[in-house]
Amino acid sequence: MRPYNPPYAHIVVDSTTGRVLYQSDADRALYPASLTKVMTLLLTFEALESRKISLGSSVVFSSHAANMPPSRLGIKAGKSITVENAIKALVTKSANDVAVAMGEKLGGSEARFAQMMNLKARQIGMSQTHFENASGLHNVRQVSSARDMAKLAMYLMNSYPRYYHYFSLREFTFNGKVNRSHNHLMSTYQGMDGLKTGYIIPSGFNLIASAKRGNTRLIGVVFGGKTANARNAQMANLLDAGFAGKSLRTENLSPPPTTKLSQNTILTLAPPSKPASVPEQKQTASLLKKPTMTADVGSAGLTRTFAPTPSAQQLTGAGTWSVQIGAYQDRVSTDQAIYRALKTLPAPLNRGSAMVIPLRTSDARWVFRARIGGYTRTEALKACQYLDDCLTVAPNAN
Structure with a gap:
């Protein structure tokens, strides 16, 4: 039987300027594996910075979290660890049980946390990314790209530099056991001080890496290494070329040829929320089609077709109330409004379901209504007390 060759992609970015130095299939939708944990x-x-939690806060493990497959820390259901130990376990051991427990703490459930992840991804501008879980365990719907992961790394480093040092941990001792980092390249590559590895069989060996030499910091992303050593060698080759400003040589490497881009190619994050042009009818019509998704894990990589947001009843079930917090001319603004509202609402109101409801106006234009659903009438009324320009929406209303 022929060995499986995972689909490959990479990108190297100057994190200060956003300039893309090298890329190969950087927009290809692939499985992120444990890069998800970033x-x-x-x-x-973000929750630490807003003081919703502290490093000493408890992270309690549900039976769902405790039963995650390896890699895991092995905490029993009902037991807890601190947020800081959770961070260390995610960075070093890449513990799936810890990822789920952390997601449940922040979102109330892993499914709800996945919604938060997707809203944040859209805010950052990760256009090829969709999350289904907090850990990166295989799900055919959970995909990302090298470019999107570079955007995520840049955003994290720029927005929360005080926490970046956790990614440089070489080991983490818990209950007398030493858990060593999976990122062995940090020990051998000059200037590398983070970030995260990932591996599942369909993805191959993935890596986000950041290294600094002098005044230059580069971020590299590799998807689809055949082995951990091959992935590390490719990452080192990419970063060496980036620091040296040379054309990349890929002899004896399995990935396809790399393209060096002009200096005016810039990796940018999503722009601030603002009104955009109204989507054309042709574009919006696809928004209303039945959800479809295909995935082909072969040498050609993944092909995705994401359907639009389901109807209100599909999301929350008939007979539940929702709140509407605005109507927007583009999906990015709509998603960001929902994200801000969910951050504003206290528990348990912040565990509602995010909903985007398209509406065609009398002048043949489209708007997207931002709603949060799954409430009783009393809960909907209470939620509106915390939100500006909020309307309650009765069950089965349009």
Whole structure:
């Protein structure tokens, strides 16, 4: 039987300027594996910064979290660890049980946390990314790209520099056991001080790495290494070329040829929320089609077709109330409004379901209504007390 060759992609970016130095299939939708945990950590840092949690806060493990497959820390259901130990376990051991427990703490459930992850991804501008879980365990719907992961790393480092030092941990001791980092390249590559590895069989060996030499900091992303050593060698080759400003040589490497881009190619994050042009009818019509998704894990990589947001009843079930917090001319603004509202609402109101409801106006334009659903009438009324320009929406209303 022929060995499986995972689909490959990479990108190297100057993190200060955003200039893309090298890329190969950087927008290809692939499986992120445990690179997913960088988003889980980002939302953890965000909660710390807003003082919703502290490093000493308890992270309690549900039976769902405790039963995650390896890699895991092995905490029993009902037991807890601190947020800081959770961060260390995610960075070093890449513990799946810890990722789920952290997601449940921040979102109330892993499914709800995945919604938060997707909203944040859209805010950052990760256009090829969709999350289904907090850990990166295989799910055919959970995909990202090298470019998106570089955006995520840049955003995390720029927004929460005080927490970046956790990614440089070489080991983490817990209950007398030493858990060593999976990122062995940090020990051998000059200037490397983070970030995160990832591996599942369909993805191959993935890596986000950041290294600084002099005044230059580079971020590299590799998807689809055949082995951990091959991935590390490719990352070192990419970063060496970036620091030296040379054309990349890929002899004896399995990935496809690399393209060096002009200096005016810039990796940018999503712009601030603002009104955009109204989507054309042709574009919006696809928004209303039945959800479809295909995935082909072969040499051609993944092909995705994401359907639009389901109807209100599909999201929350018939007979539940929702709140509407605005109507917008583009999806990015709509998603960001929902994200801000969910951050504003206290528990348990912040565990509602995010909903985007398209509406065609009388002048043949489209708007997207931002709603949060799954409430009783009393809960909906209470939620509106915390939100500006908020309307309650009765069950089965349009």
